[in-house]
Amino acid sequence: MKIDLTDTTAGKVNKALVQGRRAIGTPAVGMVLTLVIVTDEENAYDALKAAGDASHEHPSRTLVVIKRVSRSPRDRTVSRLDAEVRVGADAGSGETVILRLYGEVADHADSVVLPLLLPDAPVVVWWPVNAPLDPAKDPLGALAQRRVTDTYSSEQPVRELSARADAYTPGDTDLSWTRITPWRSMLAAALDQVVCEVKAVEVEGEEFNPSCELLAMWLADRLDVPVKRSLSAGPGLTAVRLDTSEGAIALDRADGSLATLSIDGQPDRAVALKRRDTAELIAEELRRLDPDDTYASALRFGVERLNASAAPAPAAAEPAAVPAAAAAQAVPAAQGSEPPAKGEPAVEAAAAEAPAPEAAAKEPLKKRAKAT
Numbered sequence: 001m002k003i004d005l006t007d008t009t010a011g012k013v014n015k016a017l018v019q020g021r022r023a024i025g026t027p028a029v030g031m032v033l034t035l036v037i038v039t040d041e042e043n044a045y046d047a048l049k050a051a052g053d054a055s056h057e058h059p060s061r062t063l064v065v066i067k068r069v070s071r072s073p074r075d076r077t078v079s080r081l082d083a084e085v086r087v088g089a090d091a092g093s094g095e096t097v098i099l100r101l102y103g104e105v106a107d108h109a110d111s112v113v114l115p116l117l118l119p120d121a122p123v124v125v126w127w128p129v130n131a132p133l134d135p136a137k138d139p140l141g142a143l144a145q146r147r148v149t150d151t152y153s154s155e156q157p158v159r160e161l162s163a164r165a166d167a168y169t170p171g172d173t174d175l176s177w178t179r180i181t182p183w184r185s186m187l188a189a190a191l192d193q194v195v196c197e198v199k200a201v202e203v204e205g206e207e208f209n210p211s212c213e214l215l216a217m218w219l220a221d222r223l224d225v226p227v228k229r230s231l232s233a234g235p236g237l238t239a240v241r242l243d244t245s246e247g248a249i250a251l252d253r254a255d256g257s258l259a260t261l262s263i264d265g266q267p268d269r270a271v272a273l274k275r276r277d278t279a280e281l282i283a284e285e286l287r288r289l290d291p292d293d294t295y296a297s298a299l300r301f302g303v304e305r306l307n308a309s310a311a312p313a314p315a316a317a318e319p320a321a322v323p324a325a326a327a328a329q330a331v332p333a334a335q336g337s338e339p340p341a342k343g344e345p346a347v348e349a350a351a352a353e354a355p356a357p358e359a360a361a362k363e364p365l366k367k368r369a370k371a372t
Contacts, residue, residue, distance in 0.1 A: 020087035053279035055092035079103035136169035170291035196246035
């Protein structure tokens, strides 16, 4: 059932929800949370479809906030709220309200959303695109226990990770992190099968893929070993290789669907590791509403620190060779002594005149002691 409301208010939307439930014969509210989706008109359909599929596992009231851009200065001065209420089969296993905000009311979306939240139920806010740099300080994000972003949708995903780390607040999460849950589970299970010490790790995947960076940062943070980031044609993550004291462990997925787990001394095994759609990712995030401390620790490890740990240490500069004749002439000149006699080896004379290294090192300390 669909109810369209033009130039309406939050109170009228609430009345339409009650009317719709009575019309389909389900006056009771059996939803477990409120999911607020903040998006634009272009991405609203895909986000709403994903939320509808996830509602079969998590019945919820879904509020879609679309801030419409006014085309003319006159339109910007006119504030209006249009709403579309969906209940029953048109809303999955919950209720859906699509809110389109025009004019100044778009700057006060939290005032529109607040009266529509389910009482005594957790709130999750999801930005499929154009997420704020600090979701917890956003007016809508301040209403939620969990704030879901997607770094992959930004223009500079890897750089966005640094901004997310600086602004992290307990309750923040990212779908780029959710995408690597099967990888983390499989790697942890592989290490449980072998008693070994991990020496180095290589993570291979697409360039500018934040999931690859997050997996590398998680491994570097947990294992405290150098992690090398390699590039491939994708799709997404393609391989993780661990160099251990008992041999190599590799998880290789070249086609984005089926992976091969290789452990030295054991036969290779095929592992289902398909790339999941957005509905599965959102459903996973809605299963837990407490802060994700593991994500916070991996995010704060930092991309810069990851690159620094993987870079080889610079080689120590070798002292420049000094010709024996030059050394023989430099020492007497510096000390005011006579040059070595004819027929006397120049190198031996220089060595005899030069102070011992230990004495040279202790000499400044003796001078400072006398001065004090």
